Structures are given as C-alpha cells and as structure tokens.
C-alpha cells in the first residue's frame with residue numbers, strides 16, 4: 001500500500017536530553033542492525049559552528065535559516081566501526097563540534113524555526129534502505145512521526161553530567177563536573193521550553209530511564225523492543 005509503513009525503510013528514533021546515552025546507543029544499534037545512522041544534533045552544532053566562523057549573529061533567524069538549508073556539511077563513516085566524522089567545508093570538525101561551547105550555541109540556533117525548517121529535508125533524506133536509527137530531540141515527534149519504534153531515553157541530570165564528563169575527559173578535553181551539570185540543566189530547560197519542537201517524548205514513544213544502566217543493557221532493551229515491534233522482519 002503506497003504510503004504505508006511497509007513500503008519505506010524502517011526507522012527507530014531515539015530522542016532525549018544530552019547525556020542520556022542516545023548517541024552511543026544509536027551508533028551501536030545502527031551497527032547491530034546494519035542500518036544508517038543520523039546524528040541530528042551534529043547538524044545543529046554544525047550550523048552554530050559555521051555561523052560563528054562566518055561572524056554571524058546567533059539570533060539572525062533569516063540568515064541562519066539560509067545557512068541551515070545550504071549547510072556545506074558532510075558525514076564520513078568509518079569502515080572500521082561505522083562512527084561518523086563530520087566535515088564542514090572539507091574541514092574535519094568532529095572534535096570541535098562535541099565541545100560544550102558548540103553544544104550551547106547549537107541549542108540557541110535550534111530554537112529558531114527557520115533553522116529547524118532548513119534542516120528538515122536533509123534529515124529525512126537519511127531514511128534509506130535497509131533502515132535508519134535517528135538520534136535527536138524531535139526525531140519521533142517532528143522529523144519521523146511515522147517511525148516504526150520511538151524510544152525516549154532519560155537519566156538524572158547528575159548521571160548525565162558524569163557521563164559527559166567522562167566522555168570529554170577521554171577525548172582529552174579540559175572540563176569541570178560542576179559546570180557540566182549547570183550547562184546540562186540550562187540546556188534541558190532551553191530545549192524543553194522552546195516553542196518549536198520542544199524536547200518531549202512522542203505520545204507513542206517508550207521511555208527508558210538509563211540511570212544506573214550499562215550501555216549494553218540499554219542496547220539489549222531496545223533490541224528486544226524492536227523484536228517485539230517488528231515480528232517477522
């Protein structure tokens with residue numbers, strides 16, 4: 001039947017706040033299923049970085065919307081583990097995009113409707129066979145409302161700050177746990193209270209609280225939910 005779920009590549013959406021484990025879990029799931037992977041946060045981060053590099057104001061909605069639509073960004077996937085490198089105008093910005101400054105800027109530009117609109121079709125274009133795991137804030141609510149399985153991952157702010165701390169330290173970045181917790185709380189507030197595509201679970205999403213859960217267990221939980229949601233696939 002045209003337009004039915006079965007004639008499109010399947011999508012699993014993973015939404016939730018920063019540090020809930022979405023990124024790591026999505027990448028492992030994509031690898032396990034042999035599917036594509038969309039890190040939508042990286043697109044918002046790349047818009048913010050490109051804007052900074054061009055000396056643009058982060059509240060100039062019209063100009064940022066145009067930038068989002070024509071963003072010269074490319075994802076390159078490692079043949080070894082499938083993890084993506086991100087190129088902005090051919091410059092490898094994978095590491096700088098992960099920094100907290102870029103995350104805070106991203107959350108600012110992400111509140112602008114023109115930026116969200118500018119990135120919409122680019123995100124939907126990731127949905128190709130054999131399937132897509134999409135990581136973000138509004139994957140299940142706005143970008144892929146007809147997704148086959150919608151997961152909302154959460155964890156307490158303290159646990160998320162600890163995870164972020166470890167991640168950034170492992171990458172050799174200099175960070176403080178206290179400032180990370182503050183940053184996480186203010187970013188949660190901004191992402192949850194904005195007018196367009198606020199961070200919230202889709203009505204048909206399944207919430208998984210990952211506080212105290214090892215990554216492997218989160219992955220197994222979602223694989224089991226997928227097996228239940230897609231009998232015979």
Ligand code: C5P
Nearest residue numbers: 018040041042044106107110136137138
């Ligand atoms: O997930 P990540 O921390 O990389 O996202 C950075 C910021 O981009 C988030 O704080 C959020 O404001 C924004 N974002 C969004 N919608 C998405 C993904 C990210 O608004 N789908």
